[in-house]
Amino acid sequence: MTQKRLLLLVVGFALFVRALAFFAFSDSFYNTSRLIPQFSVAHNLLTENGQSVDTKFIEKSGKYVNELQRLVPFEELLNRFSTGKLDANPEITDTWGMAYITAFFWWVTNSRSYLPMQFFQIVLDSITILPIFWLTLLLFSKKEIATIAAIAYAVFPSFLFLSTTLNRDYYSAWGIIWSTYFFVSWVTKADKSIWKLVVASFILSVSLWLRPTILFVPAIWGIYYYFHHRNWKGIKTIVPILVVMFTIEFVVFVLPFSMQYHSKYGEYNFSSGLNGGAFWAGLGEFDNKYHFVCNDDSAMSRAVELGFPSDGVMYTPEFSRLLKEDAMKIIRQDPMFFAGVLVKRYSFFFFARPPLGISERSNIHFARMHLPFMDFVRQYPLEGMEVIVKAGIALLLPLCTIALLFFRRKDWKAILFLIMLWQYPLIVHLPTHLENRYIVPHFFALIIATSCLGYYLSRKIFK
Numbered sequence: 001m002t003q004k005r006l007l008l009l010v011v012g013f014a015l016f017v018r019a020l021a022f023f024a025f026s027d028s029f030y031n032t033s034r035l036i037p038q039f040s041v042a043h044n045l046l047t048e049n050g051q052s053v054d055t056k057f058i059e060k061s062g063k064y065v066n067e068l069q070r071l072v073p074f075e076e077l078l079n080r081f082s083t084g085k086l087d088a089n090p091e092i093t094d095t096w097g098m099a100y101i102t103a104f105f106w107w108v109t110n111s112r113s114y115l116p117m118q119f120f121q122i123v124l125d126s127i128t129i130l131p132i133f134w135l136t137l138l139l140f141s142k143k144e145i146a147t148i149a150a151i152a153y154a155v156f157p158s159f160l161f162l163s164t165t166l167n168r169d170y171y172s173a174w175g176i177i178w179s180t181y182f183f184v185s186w187v188t189k190a191d192k193s194i195w196k197l198v199v200a201s202f203i204l205s206v207s208l209w210l211r212p213t214i215l216f217v218p219a220i221w222g223i224y225y226y227f228h229h230r231n232w233k234g235i236k237t238i239v240p241i242l243v244v245m246f247t248i249e250f251v252v253f254v255l256p257f258s259m260q261y262h263s264k265y266g267e268y269n270f271s272s273g274l275n276g277g278a279f280w281a282g283l284g285e286f287d288n289k290y291h292f293v294c295n296d297d298s299a300m301s302r303a304v305e306l307g308f309p310s311d312g313v314m315y316t317p318e319f320s321r322l323l324k325e326d327a328m329k330i331i332r333q334d335p336m337f338f339a340g341v342l343v344k345r346y347s348f349f350f351f352a353r354p355p356l357g358i359s360e361r362s363n364i365h366f367a368r369m370h371l372p373f374m375d376f377v378r379q380y381p382l383e384g385m386e387v388i389v390k391a392g393i394a395l396l397l398p399l400c401t402i403a404l405l406f407f408r409r410k411d412w413k414a415i416l417f418l419i420m421l422w423q424y425p426l427i428v429h430l431p432t433h434l435e436n437r438y439i440v441p442h443f444f445a446l447i448i449a450t451s452c453l454g455y456y457l458s459r460k461i462f463k
Helices: 002-027 033-045 054-066 074-081 099-108 115-127 129-140 143-155 157-164 167-187 194-207 212-229 231-265 276-282 296-305 317-333 337-348 360-361 373-377 381-407 409-429 436-462
Strands: none
Touching: 002 115, 002 129, 002 143, 002 167, 002 360, 033 054, 033 099, 033 167, 054 074, 074 099, 099 115, 099 167, 099 317, 115 129, 115 157, 115 167, 129 143, 129 167, 129 409, 129 436, 143 157, 143 436, 157 436, 167 194, 167 436, 194 212, 194 231, 212 231, 212 409, 276 296, 276 317, 296 317, 337 409, 360 381, 360 436, 373 381, 381 409, 381 436, 409 436
């Protein structure tokens, strides 16, 4: 079978399984309340209010969606919590990439339906099989490994789920996968056309409007480039290339967003991840003897105690400053507490449990039920099986990736590169705040590495 026909079959298969997943998960609740601000901005963009939000609408809609734990049609939210036209408050507390994507589809379809975006994500993720195949082929030079990786990505439950539900983490994964492929293609092939570097940088730069913390991914690319040369010439070549890449990111994302932020608040910022509110909440990711709790309501309550207006907007500079000072006061008093948080955070998220969609649909979560595991499995067998599968994935993929480094030492450059891509969100988010959803977009690196290990183990067993 030719490579072109093989890829068409795998893409078609991926499209088929995602269509099935759509009927299972399309109305699932997956951090949907976090998208209400994005939908509010999208609506205002189309009603000539510009890039603005209705903070009261967002608060009421978010609570309503959280109570129902399902994807609520935007028309229903408009009818329930507004007169159809939202207030226009030009707050800039987040990057509005998802808002512009939403506005585009709502403008094209002249509706407020989520379905066009979901169908687009399904098709886009099916096509993303191609760079997974090509990237694996470039890294390990074996069509068999590339085929296994492509099929594994096609059926990997987390990407099935993410591609059918509304979330911006999917677009982050898409940007990293495609841009990484173009860069590795430039490094490993004889053709050193500059257009590949420009395309890689541009795709990643656009993705920054959805997840700003992927800003420093080109640094990992630079290390991989050095792996291929390991001499002074390689360093002299990659440094100006990285300068150009970061310049493109600066022009496409950092500069315009920072200028918007500065025009509103009089200071510069390019990520809510740098916000003191996220830093404060991150200290409450684990049980602690202080007042830190990892949710927005607790952060807002604490900010109000510190003098923030009760009707103020979260993640604005004043909100950030108050909570950052509150967090730093405790850290200065008890630095070992902060060190403990960092150790726990890294250890916990090293084995991140990706969403599979079952508990998100039923709203039955093991962590919230406070039941012994076996009692939980007996009462909720499907959700109990999901817990087991999540734990298996969380353990298997990282351990297989690390094992591959010792099993295939001749491929150390490719394997270390995949490990760095996987570890990137853990390192970047480690000082502030970390969630599983930040890590899942990087699981493609673990899928590729595990596919490689599976291929060589099967050859060893069945030779």
